[in-house]
Amino acid sequence: MSWRELLPPWLVIVAGLTGIVLLCISTKDVPVAPLRTKYGIVLDAGPSRTILFLYQWTTTKANKTGVIRECSSCPVQGLGVSSYSDSPQKLGKSLEPCLNWAQKEIPAEQHSQTPLYLGATASMRQLNLTNPILSDGLLAALTVALKSSPFDFKGAQILSSPAEEAFSWVAVNYVLENFFKYDWRGQLVPSTKGMAGVLSVGGTSTQFTSKVEEENQAPKEGVRLQLYGQTHNVYTHRCPCHSTDQLRSRLLSMLIQDQRSAKIVSNPCWPLTYSREVQWRSVHTVPCAASDHTSDIPAPEEVFNITGSSNPTACMRLVQSLLNSSSSCSFFKSSLSSVFKPLRTRFLVISEAMDFMRETVPSPDLGQAVNRLCGMSVKELVKDSHTSLDRVANYCIVSAFILHLSTKGYTFDFDRPAWTAFQKKMGDASSSWTLGYLLSLTNTIPQDSPSFLKGIEPGVWSLLLILFVVLLTGSFMRISYRVMVKENSFSNRNSSVFDDN
Incomplete structure (x- = not known):
């Protein structure tokens, strides 16, 4: 049997083997849209x-x-x-x-x-x-x-308040890419930075929110969240007596009782030339002020003229003594430390005072920034703020409170690029x-x-294309050869007929 007669079956065999190879090649899903x-x-x-x-x-x-x-x-x-x-x-x-x-x-x-x-x-x-x-x-x-x-x-x-703070904690860590991050290829990969805590200083309360390291330490009032394939036990410690309003009231209450004999009560946490008349009833708040001075309390209707002396060092001492003397909501108890592990947790601070300080004070050092803020004049405070002077005047007290917490072992995020992001x-x-x-x-x-389409790798696709081209070329050549053979045979028969005649 000649090779010409064996070519057609071989072509069929090659075509069948090619089909089997196509069925065995792995494919991947390619999105249609x-x-x-x-x-x-x-x-x-x-x-x-x-x-x-x-x-x-x-x-x-x-x-x-x-x-x-x-x-x-x-x-x-x-x-x-x-x-x-x-x-x-x-x-x-x-x-x-x-x-x-x-x-x-x-x-x-x-x-x-x-x-x-x-x-x-x-x-x-x-x-x-x-x-x-x-x-x-x-x-x-x-x-x-x-x-x-x-x-x-x-x-x-x-x-609930714990749920609200837990969701705020999620937002902060999500924006800071602590759950995941994008690699150089633009793909999501797990982050290794660890979770940050959130210190939120508001007008009615201050909240410490952080992830509990171990599940058996999770308090009953904690919130459990399932995010990105992981479980997070988030706990919030709420302190009404350390809110912006209460810090101001308790500080003024302390100053009034210490300087009651003076005609004008000096406040080192307020800027120079800023003064207000304060009624004793409005600052002696119960129960937050109950742990402070209790002897020789003025009459509720008595009014005091309080003026700012702008003394950052004295203000820091007052805030520290104020917090140390507080019998409620201590951030420094061992029970709280065992939950938050403060030496290992970085906290992002959310407060109006910190926002103002980040925008107006270029220093990356928190202590230097607080000193500069507490030393600002009324003109400087009003120039760089869109809020009322009565509100801005208390930013020094709040920032001193945050600095005091930071010096007790917590690490606060005062990094300008991170906050800007x-x-x-x-x-x-x-x-x-x-x-x-x-x-x-x-x-x-x-x-x-x-919707997906099945696709194969480019290299395999090129190899199969070449194989099919060779197969089709061989088939075309075989068909052409058979046509030429038939034409020659027909021509030879015709020639024989004419020769016989």
Whole structure:
């Protein structure tokens, strides 16, 4: 049998082997279309006002938790939710402008798929304690208004204080890339920086929030969160007596009792030429001031003229003695240290005083920055601030309090680049818990199933292409050869016929 007769079966054998090879080659999924952007809305019903926060993220997740990238917000006109106790029907009407704004920001085809949440905080917590029927009525009015929106309303709830602080802790560590980070290829990889704590100094209380190192140390009032494939036990220690308002009142109470015989009471924590008339009733707050001087207490109606002397060293001594003399909310007890492990935990401080100091004082050293802030004149304070002088004048007291905590073993993040990055990613949003809240909820939001095509590696594809080209070329040559043979045979037969004639 000649090679010409063996060529066709061999071609068939090669084609069959090629098909078998194609079935055995591993393939990978290649997305047919780019990942779709999803949206989420969280309404922060705070004490003084309500803010609508709009977030967006891609459909991909990192260990079942979403990766939120952008944020914008819409402040609702009017006061906080609790102020509508006399007219709940007006509550839904106040939300309409921001809901309409969100409808324009989100593509219409995604309105019904956009989850909408509402979380109420401090004022509603207080109202729920004093008048639960009224707070339930306000939540019901909110539910009716939000259900009528085109978005997927998931519910309205009053957040507990530990939950609110835990979600703020999530937001801070997420923005600082402590859960994960992007490598040089733009892919998500676990972060090795460790979790930071959060010290939040507010007007009504100061909160220390941190992750508990070991599960058996977790207090009962802690919050357990599942994020990016890991479990985090977050604990918040709340101290009402160390809030901005209470620090100021307790300091003035101490100064008045120490200098009662003087006509003018000198305050080293206030700037020069700044003075105020203070009634004893307004500063002698119970129970926070009860642990301070208790002898020879002035009459409630007695008024004192307090003027600033701008003495950073004396102010630091006063704040330190004030905190050391406090019998409640000590940050330095061994029980608290065993929970927070302060020598191993870095804390990011959130307070108006620290924000002001970061913007106006270039020094990276916290002690030097506090000295410079406490030495500023009234003119300097007013020049660099958009808030009232009465409020800015107390920034020295708060910053001295934070410095005092830092010198007792805690490490506070006063690094300007880190804080700038945090502020840049948070934008102008005045709330951080909403970001952490939505991040934790992305675990329950279904992930889209994208369409894929099967693909093979480029090198294997090139090899198979060459193989098919050779196969087709050989088949074409064989067919051409057979045609030529037939034509020659036909021509020879015709020639024989003519020769016979």
